[in-house]
Amino acid sequence: MSSSISAFIASSSHLGGFTMYAAMFGVTAFVIALALNLYRLIRGSNTEDRILALDTAYINSLALTVLLGIVFNTAVFFEAALVIALLGFLGTVVMAKFLHQGDIVE
Amino acid sequence: MMPIWLDVLIAGFIVIGAVFALIGSYGLAKLGDFVKRIHGPTKASTLGVGAVLMASMLYFSFTTKSPSVHELLIVLFLFLTAPVSAHMLMRAARLRLRESIPRLDESENRGTADERR
Amino acid sequence: FLGAVALLFVGNGQRKFAGWLAGVFTLAGFALLLTLAPMVWNGEVPRFRVEWLPSLGVGFGLRLDGLAFLFGGLILGIGALVVLYGVYYLADNDPPARFFALLLFFMGAMLGVVLADNLILLVVFWELTSLSSFLLIGFWRHREDARQGARMALAVTGIGGLALLAGVLLIGKVVGSYDLDVVLASKVVLQQSPMFVPILLLVLLGAFTKSAQFPFHFWLPHAMAAPTPVSAYLHSATMVKAGVFLLARLYPALGDNDVWFWIVSTVGMVTLLMGAVIAIFQHDLKGLLAYSTISHLGLITLLFGLDTPLAVVAGVFHIINHAVFKASLFMAAGIIDHETGSRDMRQLNGLWKSMPITATLAIVACAAMAGVPLVNGFLSKEMFFMEATAVDTHRLLQLAMPIAATIAGMASVAYSLRFIHDVFFNGEPVGLSKTPNEPPRFMRVPVEILVVLCLVVGVFPAYTVGPLLSVAAQATLNLPSVAQMPQYTLAIWHGFNLPLLMSAIAMAGGVTVYVLLQRKINLHTVVKLPGDAKVLFDVFIENITVIAGALTRLTQNGSLQRYLLLIIITAIAGGVAAVWLYPAVGVTSSVPMESANLMVVAIALVGIIASIGTVVMYRERLTALIFMGAAGLVVALTFVYFSAPDLALTQLLVEVVSIILMMATLNFLPKQSKPEAAGRRHVNWRDAIIASAAGLGVSWIVYQVLTRPFNSISPYYLQTTVPQGGGANAVNVIIVDFRGFDTLGEIAVLGMAGLIVALLLRGLIVPASNGNSPFGAAFEAKMPEVARQSLLLQVISTLLLPVAIMVSIYFYLRGHNLPGGGFIAGLIFAIALILQYVAFGQARVEASFKLDYGKWVGWGLLAAGLTGMGSWLVGFPFLTSTFKYFSVPLIGAVPIASAMFFDLGVFLCVIGGTMLALATIGRLSQPAKEAA
Amino acid sequence: MSLALLVALGVGVLMACGVYLLLRARTFDMVLGLTLVSYAVNLFIFFMGRLAVGKAPIIRAGVPETLTNYADPLPQALVLTAIVISFGMTAVLLAIAVRSHAENGHDHVDEEGRSGVAVDTPPIPGRTPK
Amino acid sequence: MKRWIPQPLVSAMLLLVWLALNNTLHAAHLLLGGLLAIAIPLWTSRVSIGKPKPRQLLTVIALACIVLYDIIKSNIDVAILILGPEKNIKPSFVWVPLDLTHPHAKAALAGIITMTPGTLSSDFSEDGKYLLVHALNVADAAALVATIKARYELPLMEIFE
Amino acid sequence: MMAFALQHLAILPIAIALLAATLTLVVGERRLAQQRAIAWIAIALLLSCGALAVLRTSSGEMFVYLMSNWRAPFGIALAVDKLTAIMLLLTSFIGAVVMAAQTSSRRPVGTYFYPLFMLQLMGLNGAFLTADLFNLFVFFEVLLAASYGMLLQHPDRARTNAATHYVVINLLGSALFLIAASLLYGVTGTLNMADLSLKINALGPQSRALVAVAGFTLLVVFAIKAALLPLNFWLTGTYRAAALPVAALFALMTKVGVVAIVRTLTLIYPDGSAIHSHMSQALLVIAPLTMLMAACGALSARDVSTLIGWSVVGSAGMLVTAIAIGEPKALSGALFYLIGSTVATALLFLNAASLDQAGARVTSVGEAGGRQWAWTGALFVIGGAAMAGVPPLSGFIGKATILAGSASHSAQVWVWTAVLLAGMLSILAYARMGSRLFWKRDAALVLGACRAWGVESENWPQRGRFLPDLQPHSPAMGQKDGENWIAAVGLQPTIPKSDRLLGASLVPTGVLAIALVCLTIFAAPVQRFTDQAAAELKRPQIMIGNVLGKLPQQKPVVPVPVTGVNK
């Protein structure tokens, strides 16, 4: 695993020292957050819980994408984050509405 | 090379954001009831993401030598849309609870919810 | 130019003819044939040839040698008589045009068989005779026996035809040509080839089935369901003779060896005896004639099998004789049938009184059949007896042959006698539906002509049939000139010799047998006919059909899962086979292996668990969908991590729209997946194993590829995307320019998807399917005070719509240089619209924006297509992109690429297709609005 | 664990899950299965261009245009096409699923009378107004 | 004016969005963004719920500051709640009677309540006069209602009505 | 004009169809007359393109078209060789006939018929034209998507159920195609088929397994399309459910798979490699078995559509057998057979459509329907004979040539046995079906006649006594009997004569029958062409040289002010 960390550091050598470690911490934290979302997704117990878990996973992914943009020093992932922010909620809304009244488009 | 203050600032935002997001997701995983769980992620995540986006803004404003404001858009969109998700989920979840919720002012002013119908 | 006439026949056979027209054509053909007679007599072979199948080296060629002349004469001559006869025979309400058209069609085919100058053409016409005889036998289509008889004839002769085809193709392979001249001259090559025995067997199979030789004889009696003119023509003179014609035709190439001798003579002899004996026991006139025909064909076959030149001559002679007397007998039988309404000899008795002329004619013809002196049948029978006694190849055969010949002769006398006695004498008719009378004058003429021929040939053989026989036999033996013919004499009287004795014995024996049989067992009471192979055939066909049906049902059981499983297993098997065949795998790994960091492992695990979750939870469909969404999210993250921003964007957007579509349809489907019937647990395990194998295979391939060095055409794209493609985003430039054509097809598919959803669901009204789930419409009953629509959602939606459109345009404009493009823009636009649908309901949205999404698809495709064609105007290939920088005051250089118009088409098409699908599904539950 | 092995396993699991669901007998399950299969296939195509981290194929000035500096753009373009097509086909299949359920009264993929076809609800009369 | 720019505020927002998207103040983008900002609402305004006519920009900014402060503060509170033992959490639904009538104002209130941690707007009553709020930890429901009405609803009243 | 057509010959068949599809969409759903006019114009143009392609390629030319003006293998190349030319002409011809059938049919066209029809032709043409493997996938999808739409015209229960199977199976096929194509890219780094051929040839031994996996998977995909055993089971159900004119169009569907197999075996993995011979061996097992299976299926078929469906399977088996044999003569025979069997299939399906108008698809028509039925019967005989390979029609010619071409092959005995046996069974099957359809006189026959004449069928249940009357009682029962019978029981046809409609529906089938006869009579020029086409296929270097050697047109150089982007 140490080799993988050094490779990771190598890929983020453009960063300042604090930022680099913060980014590593951030990435790890968001991945753990994703894993926690998955835990809730599996546990349930209700469909709402699962939808909520997925919704949270979307938000965490957004943050992860932004962080990766910093790590890789590229802005090309900005659009993906933008799209999640703008339209990612629609999936949640539709599922919730489905739970609520079945028909999502009346 | 990045000035140290900026480095620290960016790092700080990232750490704050990550911590809040993590706590939010932890809450989602830990808490025992849907109506409790939903409080965790819908907010902690938004602040978490907000902080990370601040970091991104600062970072890219520095690297491209021009202010990077489009991260603000993400924040804006998130603040517009996140309440809707939570709102809709709560609406759905309330169906499962199937309980009437008494209104504080009703007992004093207008009677019970049942009378209202 | 004889061919021209033959062609005319085939061609005209399709059209409608009145009977006389048919007659005229036949006579014209006959006349034409006669004009060619002198050439044939002089030993010339008139030919006609046009190119036809160059791949096979086969032309459409005709040649008229003696044998062909003989058969041509029979076909056309007897054909003309049959046509004349048929005019009177057919019932009023039988369609004459179709009858004569088919008859002419058959005649043309038969002529083709005898005239063909190459074997392929011969097979072609051969099969045509089968086909046309199928149609002729089944002419009385309403009769079950006619249909069955026709099918049986087709089946048997068809099998033979295919065998013949195989034999002919083998001959072509050995000899190197299908040309008859070449083949006939290649006897040595052929007979020394290792393929000779298969060739011979296949060809003989063809000949024997056609000529109803044992054991393929059974179809002929059942073909008697045909109208009598057909029987008279096909089953006496022509079609059944095609088999013996083939024997005669190929005799020079295939004959003159032991295999030929044993097979042909044995089959011939068995057929001869069996046919003759069975014929005695027939009650049906035509049945008797049919078995008699089988027997005589056996005789001819036997003669060819004896494998001596003289026997061949006898065979050719008997072909002529048999054709003449058998045709007349069939016609006579037809007259009787026509006049009495019956062909049953148990009913027919004493017709001598009512129709003496017909009786006389029939008696003479029967005499020929029996081989009575002074009639033509006698001559060829004598020659046969002569050859039978001359067999000296084997001691046993030397003895058996004359005995068999005599027995056959006896039987033929017996059944001829029965024909005469049982029909024209033997008391009074029993239970006839009509009063018998003499037939119309011209119906009898053909019979008269043929009977006169019998007599003339019988009395003056050397002057009448001699020359014809000699050229025909010469051609059969493929001798260069008549001079080399073996010595034979055509005379009634050869002096007292063994054949004459045999004839006498046969005569006396035959009479005795008939009388004895009639006395002792009374032939009328024999019910069960011995040796009818029809039963066997029926069982055979029935079994084939049953087996075929079972096989089909077994494999094609209507289970989609089975089909999918087969496909997957086949694919896996292909992969396994590939690795097994080429085991040198994974030898080198020159690529430095990057190891995975914790983050990637964790994300991959999330994705893996999510997809497994989808499977585990699949019975709860909504839950499975959520898991699937998570898996899709991980896929998008994977695209992010591995440098594919466009893919990540697209994946996210498509994911959102897909989930919406699935939710919208799930409303009309069961929310739970019902478990299958009990006892299918092993099926699940089987599926799991197959699925795992598929997954493992894919993993293996990916790993193999990833550990290999890579040389690709891609650097070209990276290098040219900016200078020649005008965009920095290589992916987008590939999509709209390098491989813009793919994109054109892709949007066509997407647009069509929308159209298909619309055409499938439009107008359909389906109530939501709630099953036993707590979701959906159940809500309305229980919590009526809750608002259906969310105010918050509505407000936010109205705000987001313009913003999303703005973002969509942003993506559209910048796709060429950065992630984005028409597709992504279109999806964002569509999602923004969907949001309105979700927030406000379909009716309100569609009332506000009048949208015909089908047209959007059309305009989108049109824009993309026209962009492509635009480059034609400047002489470049389809979709060639150009870009120009326009300098605009205040703003500077603005790039306008033609690819942008193409992308506009993509944009429109994506919106149109997506929205058309969604709007149609949304409309499913709205009966009220449908009316409005 | 090497990155290559990891992604290979990921694709394989997706594929296996998709195939298993595809082999279920009900329309919606098949849709889920086909979606997973298409995820797997898209990733498969994508990885055929090898792995590149942090090298999006968007040309930056001054960076030599080789595959060492940029991810392979071609498989990405192919995946885009594949995503779009499978999305359209998913829509079609969903529509067929709805129609089939309305026509047959069940969502089994085979016609009634086959072994294992359980009719779970009486046929819903889908009607087509004139 | 009204005909060509039906929703001036939306148009202004769109222009800002455009500039932010492109991260620029370039003249070309100002022009293009302006054009789009005018053109898009012409089409989209066909579906709308009321017309937002916010006044008092200062109040808006003040409210924004309050909300931002509350977000940060209550984020910390919630974090502590989550990390602490679960038995300390006493969630409850509370109906908040509304004086707001403008749909945008109601939506804004609902959004603010959700964004500030610890509370979450769950639903509007059917007549639109109550907002159902769920709070993670409710000691005094009446106090919560009062806080919401004073801290958020009042400024919104000023802004929208 | 001519120069233009020649320059863009390869794209025209696609562009015309696309343009027509878009125009029919844009004019609006309700304006069917305009849509039909557009479709007919497009068909006429497509026919001209096909004819032009055949004429020009017969003189030895090969047209390569560089899409978007990028040189192959970087851009997508289209190529018109002789095989493609044949397929283009055949496609437009069948398309025209199906259009004619649809025009003359009583049934109105379904939703979006014309756009989907045009896109169907576009997909077919594209699949035949493209020289790029991934582009082939795209056009497969186009033609499949269109075929889903065509299958689901006037959707009903049977069609929906058939479509479920058809769509799912093809989606799985598409996934496999993507895997195979991208795997080839992953190993060789290219997608152009000509370039693939070169690159595969140059690969080291350790990559051969992967290339073989890709090749086998491709074969599986194409075998699904061509309906080879054991991947053929989707076909008969689909064809049976489809509207019959649509099924006639589907006659081309399996041929796409066959042509793709030809390309696989002659271009991507040409003669001489181990993979090629393994592929051939596998196909030589599978394809003859397919033929036999199809013959069994045909024999057990209970209705015409199923019978024809199985014949389609059988003809695919025959074609692939010939391709796997690979001798030039066998290939030439296969091409000839391909033309003939496609036309015959279309003929049989359209003919069945005429029968269907009397509601007699499953049972029988007999002669009670009058003269039209006699013609229908004659056409059935021609189609069936051509399909079953009865001489002298095209089916026989192709078959005989294939057999002759396989005479020197090691699998000769097996192939010959299968071909001849299958031929025999097919003849039997057609004889059975034909005699039942056109000869048998039973209740269904008169029912069919009544429907054809518009006799109300409500009378039927009450008048059960009719049924015994229908048994044959007179050996000389003639053509008029059916009519007499109907007159006798007092049923008056409410529509006086439906002759006109039926007559019109005979036109397209008649045209096809004439085409079959012409194909037989003028076999010489056709065979010369297929001989040349086969020779061309046997020499892949011609295609490779043409495709990779074609240079893009010089573009004016555009000065680029900015290279790259800010970030």
Ligand code: NA
């Ligand atoms: Na008698």
Ligand code: NA
């Ligand atoms: Na793009």
